[in-house]
Amino acid sequence: MPVGTQATVKAMTPEELDAAGAQIILGNTYHLYLRPGCDVIGRFDGLHRFMHWDKPILTDSGGFQVFSLAKLRKLAEEGYAFQSHIDGSRHLLTPEKSMEVQICLDSDIIMCLDQCLEHPAAREQAADALALTTRWAQRCKTFWQAQTDCRNHLFGIVQGGMFADLRARSAAEIAAIGFPGYAVGGLSVGEPKELMMEMAAHTLPLLPTDSPRYIMGVGTPEDLVELVALGADMFDCVMPTRNARNGQLFTERGNINICNARYREEEQPPDPDCGCYTCRHYSLAYLRHLYTAREILAYRLNTIHNIHYYVNLVKQMRAAILAETFENFKKDFYRKRQVTSA
Amino acid sequence: MPVGTQATVKAMTPEELDAAGAQIILGNTYHLYLRPGCDVIGRFDGLHRFMHWDKPILTDSGGFQVFSLAKLRKLAEEGYAFQSHIDGSRHLLTPEKSMEVQICLDSDIIMCLDQCLEHPAAREQAADALALTTRWAQRCKTFWQAQTDCRNHLFGIVQGGMFADLRARSAAEIAAIGFPGYAVGGLSVGEPKELMMEMAAHTLPLLPTDSPRYIMGVGTPEDLVELVALGADMFDCVMPTRNARNGQLFTERGNINICNARYREEEQPPDPDCGCYTCRHYSLAYLRHLYTAREILAYRLNTIHNIHYYVNLVKQMRAAILAETFENFKKDFYRKRQVTSA
Numbered sequence: 001m002p003v004g005t006q007a008t009v010k011a012m013t014p015e016e017l018d019a020a021g022a023q024i025i026l027g028n029t030y031h032l033y034l035r036p037g038c039d040v041i042g043r044f045d046g047l048h049r050f051m052h053w054d055k056p057i058l059t060d061s062g063g064f065q066v067f068s069l070a071k072l073r074k075l076a077e078e079g080y081a082f083q084s085h086i087d088g089s090r091h092l093l094t095p096e097k098s099m100e101v102q103i104c105l106d107s108d109i110i111m112c113l114d115q116c117l118e119h120p121a122a123r124e125q126a127a128d129a130l131a132l133t134t135r136w137a138q139r140c141k142t143f144w145q146a147q148t149d150c151r152n153h154l155f156g157i158v159q160g161g162m163f164a165d166l167r168a169r170s171a172a173e174i175a176a177i178g179f180p181g182y183a184v185g186g187l188s189v190g191e192p193k194e195l196m197m198e199m200a201a202h203t204l205p206l207l208p209t210d211s212p213r214y215i216m217g218v219g220t221p222e223d224l225v226e227l228v229a230l231g232a233d234m235f236d237c238v239m240p241t242r243n244a245r246n247g248q249l250f251t252e253r254g255n256i257n258i259c260n261a262r263y264r265e266e267e268q269p270p271d272p273d274c275g276c277y278t279c280r281h282y283s284l285a286y287l288r289h290l291y292t293a294r295e296i297l298a299y300r301l302n303t304i305h306n307i308h309y310y311v312n313l314v315k316q317m318r319a320a321i322l323a324e325t326f327e328n329f330k331k332d333f334y335r336k337r338q339v340t341s342a
Numbered sequence: 343m344p345v346g347t348q349a350t351v352k353a354m355t356p357e358e359l360d361a362a363g364a365q366i367i368l369g370n371t372y373h374l375y376l377r378p379g380c381d382v383i384g385r386f387d388g389l390h391r392f393m394h395w396d397k398p399i400l401t402d403s404g405g406f407q408v409f410s411l412a413k414l415r416k417l418a419e420e421g422y423a424f425q426s427h428i429d430g431s432r433h434l435l436t437p438e439k440s441m442e443v444q445i446c447l448d449s450d451i452i453m454c455l456d457q458c459l460e461h462p463a464a465r466e467q468a469a470d471a472l473a474l475t476t477r478w479a480q481r482c483k484t485f486w487q488a489q490t491d492c493r494n495h496l497f498g499i500v501q502g503g504m505f506a507d508l509r510a511r512s513a514a515e516i517a518a519i520g521f522p523g524y525a526v527g528g529l530s531v532g533e534p535k536e537l538m539m540e541m542a543a544h545t546l547p548l549l550p551t552d553s554p555r556y557i558m559g560v561g562t563p564e565d566l567v568e569l570v571a572l573g574a575d576m577f578d579c580v581m582p583t584r585n586a587r588n589g590q591l592f593t594e595r596g597n598i599n600i601c602n603a604r605y606r607e608e609e610q611p612p613d614p615d616c617g618c619y620t621c622r623h624y625s626l627a628y629l630r631h632l633y634t635a636r637e638i639l640a641y642r643l644n645t646i647h648n649i650h651y652y653v654n655l656v657k658q659m660r661a662a663i664l665a666e667t668f669e670n671f672k673k674d675f676y677r678k679r680q681v682t683s684a
Contacts, residue, residue, distance in 0.1 A: 006631075006632075006635045006637055007628070007631060007632075008632060008637050008639045010637065010638055010639075011638040011639065011642075012639070013639065013642070031635075035631065035634065035635060036606070036627065036630075036631040036634075039607070040606060040607050040627055040631070043607050043609060043627070044609065044625070044627075044628075050625075050627075050628055051628065052623045052624060052628075264378070264382060265381070265382050265385050267385060267386065281394045282394060283386070283392075285378065285382055285385070285386075285392075286349070286386075286392055286393065286394075288378075289348075289349065289377065289378040289382070290348075290349075290350060292377065292378075293348045293377060295348055295350050295352065296352055296353040296638055296641055296642070297350045297352075297353065297354070297355065299638055300353075300355070300638070300642075
């Protein structure tokens with residue numbers, strides 16, 4: 001899922017996302033709740049019409065951004081009290097409030113409010129956070145079930161820090177409440193890559209295999225390949241869009257830093273085999289020029305390519321799984337990515 | 343002509359310019375010569391393939407930007423010696439060099455190097471500048487004529503400051519050299535609007551009516567209507583693109599400042615009668631949100647609308663002239679623009 005924090009996937013139109021093959025995007029509840037606010041988006045019956053995107057949208061609960069962006073946040077059983085990072089205004093984000101806002105946004109998939117932790121976190125803190133996350137998950141489900149004609153699908157989130165037994169406890173508790181889909185939260189928060197993979201490998205098999213399993217906030221192309229091998233079905237990450245704006249292009253043959261002087265006169269596109277709009281019409285020399293000159297079109301063309309790359313990578317993995325050739329795909333992926341990786 | 347300073351009309355793809363009806367764009371020789379440089383663009387046989395735009399391009403001579411941007415510029419009979427505003431490197435821009443660079447860019451219309459003046463300029467300075475501009479125009483033409491298979495059309499530029507007799511002298515001298523088209527330079531340089539119109543009204547009739555007459559660097563929608571009434575055929579201006587990035591949208595019913603709180607929940611597009619991509623798919627509330635959140639899509643959608651407005655305005659004037667209804671068009675234009683002008 002490309003990330004569309006503020007009701008736009010940065011630099012892209014919905015038509016461009018569609019052309020890149022995106023089937024679903026992510027919106028950030030914290031940002032949208034603060035600006036433009038639910039009253040505004042509510043007038044458009046939700047995010048879809050407001051932002052002119054008629055395919056599925058998943059919104060997060062708002063908890064992670066309260067945790068990472070808000071000022072003076074205070075956690076209690078009831079929820080998070082916090083001040084807006086934009087204007088300092090005071091707000092209370094409870095499980096029920098998160099549901100209410102996400103239902104107002106009319107997201108196709110809405111997420112339970114969970115308690116996030118800094119890394120590293122002590123075992124006791126992680127145990128408390130997972131217990132609160134379970135109680136909040138029950139409150140979210142109760143609120144969600146009480147809605148009439150609710151077309152939004154509610155996903156539960158597993159926490160538990162970097163402790164295998166706590167992950168197992170959280171997965172059991174969240175699965176016991178029962179949701180149409182499950183996410184693994186609290187990964188990619190600063191821990192070593194090996195630890196993230198260990199936790200994902202441990203947690204994914206504990207979740208119902210007949211429901212989508214979603215790893216939140218991950219990751220590099222290599223991360224996605226490893227996690228799909230472990231059974232993950234869904235991802236969101238700012239990497240394709242943010243790195244595009246920082247001049248990094250992902251390709252099958254490695255990553256390109258568009259500032260590199262070697263591309264000054266290069267007539268080839270980033271990837272001659274790529275079918276995206278950028279690779280069909282523009283050279284590395286032009287992309288380097290635009291980026292050096294800080295032109296808006298640089299961010300656009302880089303983003304188009306990276307989203308196309310990510311979406312296409314996941315499409316290829318899906319096809320390989322269905323054709324039972326995933327192991328070959330994975331070998332081929334690593335062989336190519338190492339050729340000119342820079 | 344939308345302005346594409348650095349081989350891109352800011353925030354736009356060529357396809358979007360095409361959809362807005364743009365038939366020709368302007369590139370800035372000074373910028374392109376410094377970055378990415380003629381060696382790079384030359385590898386692509388010019389600007390068209392480099393930037394993926396196959397319709398006409400006009401480039402200016404580079405003189406105006408040397409005058410307004412370069413450091414430590416020094417004027418002599420030979421040309422401008424100057425230092426790059428990017429890296430301080432030293433360069434010499436002569437009439438011949440300007441031709442050489444513009445021919446390398448392979449612009450469809452190339453402009454003579456002229457001497458620009460600050461406003462206000464004393465009569466003696468203005469007289470000297472116009473005399474030098476005439477000598478440079480002759481050098482440009484000589485260089486241009488010496489090219490074999492030169493497909494680029496060279497336009498002359500009239501100077502003369504704010505002095506009617508000097509404008510007349512310059513027009514006579516430039517017309518006597520003879521070019522496929524003529525431009526009036528040195529307007530919109532800080533003088534009062536009435537003085538600009540007076541100078542344009544005085545100068546335009548002195549230029550051959552069977553050639554295109556181009557007013558450089560102008561202006562507002564009202565300026566364009568007045569100048570077309572005076573016989574002007576071509577314009578370039580950063581106003582539609584720059585003002586878009588500053589949150590100002592032009593419409594038939596006046597200008598819109600997208601930050602205005604009155605648009606917070608407004609479901610209408612900027613102009614319900616406008617056929618541009620922005621007006622067909624987005625509300626003022628969404629555009630205000632994007633702009634407030636400083637999203638790249640804000641600059642894109644505003645620019646699409648403004649270029650569509652400007653191109654359409656000129657199209658309407660052309661149709662009115664052909665239908666011999668220009669005076670009615672003009673009355674109607676002013677009647678509507680005053681309704682909600684803000």
